[in-house]
Amino acid sequence: MDHGRSIPKAQTLDSNVIVKAEKVNKSFGRLHVLHDISLEVRKNEVVVIIGPSGSGKSTLLRCINHLEKIDSGHIYVNGHMIGYYEKHGKLYEDSERNIARQRAEIGMVFQRFNLFPHLTVLENIIEAPINVRKTPREQAIAEAERLLARVGLSDKRDNYPSQLSGGQQQRVAIARALAMKPSLMLFDEPTSALDPEMIGEVLDVMKELAREITMIVVSHEMGFARAAANRILFMDEGRIIEETTPEELYTNPKEERTKAFLSKILH
Amino acid sequence: MYHFDWQIFWQYLWPPTAFQNPLIRNGLIATIVMSVIAQAVGVILGLFAALAKMSKFAPLRSIADAYIWYFRGTPLLVQMALLYFGFGVTHIYDFPDLHLGVTTITGAIQAAVAALAINEGAYMAEIVRAGIESIDPGQMEAAKSLGMTFGLAMRRIILPQATKVIIPPLGNEFNNMMKTTSLAVTVGATELWFGFTQVNAGVFKPFELFIVASLYYLALTTIWAVIQSRIEASLGERKAIEKSPSWLSRLFAAR
Numbered sequence: 001m002d003h004g005r006s007i008p009k010a011q012t013l014d015s016n017v018i019v020k021a022e023k024v025n026k027s028f029g030r031l032h033v034l035h036d037i038s039l040e041v042r043k044n045e046v047v048v049i050i051g052p053s054g055s056g057k058s059t060l061l062r063c064i065n066h067l068e069k070i071d072s073g074h075i076y077v078n079g080h081m082i083g084y085y086e087k088h089g090k091l092y093e094d095s096e097r098n099i100a101r102q103r104a105e106i107g108m109v110f111q112r113f114n115l116f117p118h119l120t121v122l123e124n125i126i127e128a129p130i131n132v133r134k135t136p137r138e139q140a141i142a143e144a145e146r147l148l149a150r151v152g153l154s155d156k157r158d159n160y161p162s163q164l165s166g167g168q169q170q171r172v173a174i175a176r177a178l179a180m181k182p183s184l185m186l187f188d189e190p191t192s193a194l195d196p197e198m199i200g201e202v203l204d205v206m207k208e209l210a211r212e213i214t215m216i217v218v219s220h221e222m223g224f225a226r227a228a229a230n231r232i233l234f235m236d237e238g239r240i241i242e243e244t245t246p247e248e249l250y251t252n253p254k255e256e257r258t259k260a261f262l263s264k265i266l267h
Numbered sequence: 268m269y270h271f272d273w274q275i276f277w278q279y280l281w282p283p284t285a286f287q288n289p290l291i292r293n294g295l296i297a298t299i300v301m302s303v304i305a306q307a308v309g310v311i312l313g314l315f316a317a318l319a320k321m322s323k324f325a326p327l328r329s330i331a332d333a334y335i336w337y338f339r340g341t342p343l344l345v346q347m348a349l350l351y352f353g354f355g356v357t358h359i360y361d362f363p364d365l366h367l368g369v370t371t372i373t374g375a376i377q378a379a380v381a382a383l384a385i386n387e388g389a390y391m392a393e394i395v396r397a398g399i400e401s402i403d404p405g406q407m408e409a410a411k412s413l414g415m416t417f418g419l420a421m422r423r424i425i426l427p428q429a430t431k432v433i434i435p436p437l438g439n440e441f442n443n444m445m446k447t448t449s450l451a452v453t454v455g456a457t458e459l460w461f462g463f464t465q466v467n468a469g470v471f472k473p474f475e476l477f478i479v480a481s482l483y484y485l486a487l488t489t490i491w492a493v494i495q496s497r498i499e500a501s502l503g504e505r506k507a508i509e510k511s512p513s514w515l516s517r518l519f520a521a522r
Contacts, residue, residue, distance in 0.1 A: 067408055096416050104414025114409035118427050128413035131423060173409075180413060 015079070016043045018184050018214045019064060024073035026059060026238075033059045035238035037073070041184075046210045048225040048246075049218045051235035052261055057218045060235070061186050064216065065106045066099055077106060078183055104132055107177030111189040113169040115161035115176070121148070122157045125176045133180065140179070147175040151205050167198030171205055178209075185209065187217040220265050226250070234258045269474070276475040279466065280482060294462030295483065297376060301458060302445045305383035309444075310437065312384065313391020318421070320396055331392065338389035344450050346386055351378035351454040376458070379451030387444060394436045398429035431502050438495035445487050459483060 019041040026034035033056040041047050049057040062068040064075055066083035075082045082102055084091040094102075116124050125144035129135040135143070148154045151171040153164075161169055170190055177185060187206065191199045203224045209215065210228035219225070225232055226246045234242040234255070242255045253259045279285045286292040319331035338346065351374070354360045362374030402425050410420035449460035463480040467473050 065412055067411065100411070100414050100416045103412055106412070108409075108412035110405060110409060110412075112405055114403070114405040116406065116409070116424055116428075127423065128410075128415065131419060132414040176413070 017041070017076075018043050018045075018078060019216065020074075020076040021060075021064070022074045024060070024063060024075060025071045026056075026063060026068060027071055033238050034063070034070070037238075037240060039233070039240065041214060041216060044212070044214055045230045046215045046217065046228050047231045047233060048229040049216065049233045049235055050220055050225070050261070050265075051233075051241075055235040056238040057235045058188050061108075061188050061216060061218050064184075064186060065103050065108055067108075069093070077102065100132070104128070104180055105183050107180060107182035107185040109170070109173050109177055109185065109187045109190050111192050113161070113166070113173045113193070115169055115173055117161050120158050120160055121153065121164070121172050124161070124172060125179045128176070129179050144175070144179055147178055148172075150208075151175045152201075165198060166194045167201045170194065170198075170202045174202075174205055174209070183214065185213055185215045187215065187219065189218050189220075191219065191221055222246075222250075222266060234261065236261070272472050272475050275470060275472045276479060279463075279476060279479045285479075288462070288466065290457075290462035290465050291459070294457060294459040297457060298445065298448050298459040299487070301376065301380050301383065301448045301451065301456070302441065305380045305387060305448070306441050306444050308380075308384035309387025309391050309440075310395075312388025313393075313395045316388055316392035317395035317399060320392065321399070335389045335392050338386050343382065343386045343447065344453060347379055347382035347450060347454055350382045350385075351375060354378075373455075373457065375454045375456040376451070379448070379454055379456040379458075383444065383447065383451070387440065390440060391437070394433055394440070395429070398433035399425055401432045402428050434502060435495075435499060438491070438498070442488050442491055442495075445491065446484055449484075 017040055019039065021037055021039040024034050024037040025032070033054075035056075037056075037060060039060075049060065051057050059068055063070050064077065064082065069083065074084075080102065083094055083099055085094050085098075086092075115121075116127065119127060122141065122144055125147060126135075126137070126140040129140040129143065130137055145154065145157065148157055151174060153168060153171055153175070156164060156168060156172070161172070164172065174190075190206070191202050194202065199221065203221060206215075206217070206224060207228045215228075217224070217229070229246050232244055232246055232249050233240050234244075234249070234253075234257075236257050242249075242253065242258045244253070249258070249262070253262055277284075279288075279291065286295075316331045316334055319327045320335070322328055322331075351362060355362060355374075362378045364374055365372040365377065399421075406424055406428065407420055410424045411417075415423070448458050451458050452461045452464060455461075460480060463476050467476045470476075
């Protein structure tokens, strides 16, 4: 852990910056997975991160809500440093309670859905609003029903996750994350575990969502990127190699590594 | 040629006549109550030991490790004697009798239950830990990403799922517990086995009486096997999980 550094400059409180990462480094043992990553995501922006496996894109996402600890650098969400606080010029890991509070503002959707199998669809969605946000049960249910309607799964409200298809499970997972009314949504390869015929239904929900909420999406779905992304980051070996718009990326990738990667995923 | 005393045999096997002897009646009650309390406390101790073992805080982990190491690595019989006689003679704790209205819980029973529970906790710790670790780590991550603290996620998400994994071995532990309470005779606890040894001391019919004693324990564990398979069946009801073994197959299963 290397947090004995000087205090960073006071943050310019630009309320339009939802995520700000500064020189983030992260290693798993001797493997340096994130290398001086800096990144800014503005309100209502949709940023898609692509890159070969092992390039650090999922790790970066997981650092943003402190599911992974960072070794150095800073990550701010909504102007607040994530996971750490500063005292006398040093960074200390924040209390569990504060970290939990920060995570409540950040929705996350996982590759393998991670729905709670012992709870029904409705219970999955209202669990956190009731127990974390202390939302009254009736209100949480009403809200959950609205969200279920929105992802097109009203009729599945009393089913268990195991009774749903992968695509349906992922849509429930999106609704579950949205129930906390997050200001930022992180998607970690949300369609990679799905059968091809189910990818569309999940991407449709995401495209709809992209109009109104800030999103960072790790995905190779170029169709989605083209339709919804404001920016695309290409990562390789723990670095952001290229940052561009979807159109640029298609027509005019600058870096050799980007070109090589694109030629593999675009057939 | 040994003359088998059927009269004594039936007198003590047939509950209405056997229970006329308070040694047997109260002994049976004591055995059941001791088993239930020791098991319940053991589960709670096991849960805390399991959580301590998974803690980020190293001293807590060491304490849990030492606890499990010691109590699984030494004989329960010795632990029980140490607790009752050792604590008594040093006045660390004298185990005074506890008068509860109509009944008195003797110090020996208290010490026996305490030793059984503490010993059981060490075994339950491993069972609970295995149950918790059997849950996909993605569940904890999902719970955390929704803003849950570790404790809330454990309580609401992880433990309810781990319970299904924990219940079958827990049932087996309880089966064991009912039989193991007979060790309490060594500190003078007046449970079922104590009752039979006392009756035997008067009539000296160890063959007849101890067969009957074994059948009492067999009845307890058999009734429990039926209850256990019911519990497991109801756990599996909501979501079809692997069919749990019937109580019959459980009785005859090699362990």
